Amino acid sequence: MSIEIFKEHLSGNKFDSLYLFYGPEEFLKKKYLDNMVDLSIEKGTEALNKIVFKGEIDTGKLIEACRTMPFFSERKMVIVKNSGFFKNKSGNYEDLISFFSVIPSHTILVFVEDEIDARLKITKAIKEKGLMVELEYQKADELAKWVMKGFKTFNKEIDYKTASLLVEYCEPGMTGIYNEIEKITAYMGEEKKVQARHIEDVVTKSIKAIIFDLLDAIFEKKSEKAMVLFRDMLNLREPVPRILVMVAWQLRMVLELKACQQKGIPLPKAAARLKIAPFVLKKLTRQIENYDIDTLKKAMEDCHKLDLGIKTGQIDPQTGMEMLILKYAAS
Incomplete structure (x- = not known):
């Protein structure tokens, strides 16, 4: 699976030049982008070597940004968020598609989208030249285990059953669930063990x-x-x-x-x-x-x-x- 391949890239700090993150789970998109920035760009040079494009994007300027050498770092990242390239059936992106084959080794180009059309030429080009990583909402059992780890970072304990209750109360997005973890932790004060009553007192059901x-x-x-x-x-x-x-x-x-x-x-x-x-x-x-x-x-x-x-x-x-x-x- 592409997510497993990507995790191997993370663990080995060996990245391809081209990625497409897509799907509804915003928490994981941010987490993996932050991981890539931390591993790829020299500390203290992020402002120079992390370039972000949003909204309407000039493909010529995007290509030029990728070609520019990094400053005081071996690599740079160019991040493109919600470009619309991967849903626009009438879009002409031949220059960008051709560039996918010649991205400089010092550049990591990452597209971040909510939805894509797998039939489009530009999507097929990334599948061929780079790595597509689908970030769906996580399964409930995985979320419950993640909730247990989340509380542990606040020096709180929660069992699997109670963690599952929190997941049931919330929408599936991890950002919202993490916000509830923070609220519950603040509400508990010095208490160490998360109980169902804490969730019932603090969390508004979805x-x-x-x-x-x-x-x-x-x-x-x-x-x-x-x-x-x-x-x-x-x-x-x-x-x-x-x-x-x-x-x-x-x-x-x-x-x-x-x-x-x-x-x-x-x-x-x-x-x-x-x-x-x-x-x-x-x-x-x-x-x-x-x-x-x-x-x-x-x-x-x-x-x-x-x-x-x-x-x-x-x-x-x-x-x-x-x-x-x-x-x-x-x-």
């Missing part, structure tokens, strides 16, 4: 986490709890149409997993086929047994009807969502 709780309450016929959770999301200024979309997505996942289960397909295999993360599967598994397929299909149909009613102005969003919740959460 909307996705609340959606799981909402569906749990509906499936368990706890209408009062379900209504409280829905209104909590409204208090967080979450638009009803977005809440409805997330509820419909979760219902669809439960429905598809239940259908696979009835066909004799093991749930982990079904989840992999549906690209459902392991920690999400763990939550959905609790919900699979509560409704039969016909009821789930009817709930999905009601979600679509409500969505249409909201869009056409025939149904008040909040009232419609409350009626939907009560219909399926009623004892």
